[in-house]
Amino acid sequence: QVQLKESGPGLMQPSETLSLTCTVSGFSLTSNGVGWVRQPLGKGLVWMGTIWAGGSTNYNSAVQSRLSISWDTSKSQVFLKMNSLQPEDTGTYYCARHGNYGDWFAYWGQGTLVTVSS
């Protein structure tokens, strides 16, 4: 059974660095890519970046200078780090697994809410 679960600090201050972890089970990170998607409160979905099954990454150019995605395959964890946080980074952060048939986000975590406020 494929599962993903995000975890993180919840409340951050402006200019801090956000660190989120996506812990997965039911599949191997070396078989399927994982992406991060952000949803500002009450708004739509924004793709942030992806780490592919081979370990390479792609980032949305809108956040590329601040974002880093990595993994620890032995722990089945994917990490998101984003620096220079601003209040507009507030929202729910989801990790989602790529499918096997050209489907991008076949399985999603429950999401973790990050609030950036002083």
Added chain:
Amino acid sequence: DVVLTQTPVVQPVTLGDQASISCRSSQSLVHSNGNTYLEWYLQKPGQSPQLLIYKVSNRFSGVPDRFIGSGSGSDFTLKISRVEPEDLGVYYCFQGTHDPLTFGSGTKLEIK
């Protein structure tokens, strides 16, 4: 960036009737490999998005055949026949052809 324009923004529907959502792209979503990476997601209230349709018309595992995706190039449609209460929520189209990947702004399906 590819802009996906969804219409309508709100779709009032009577349970049991058909609903239709349009998604138009600012450029063709045909990939150089010949595939068209246009997907549809449903986000129910308080839940994570869930994949309904991938590559224009393929239903994801467990998705009822009441959901039908169609279209080509830059013009796509999701039809939901015999709408049921569990179909209510916000529908997003998504393109995975061009970098950066982008979502439409959403269509809220609500009871009339």
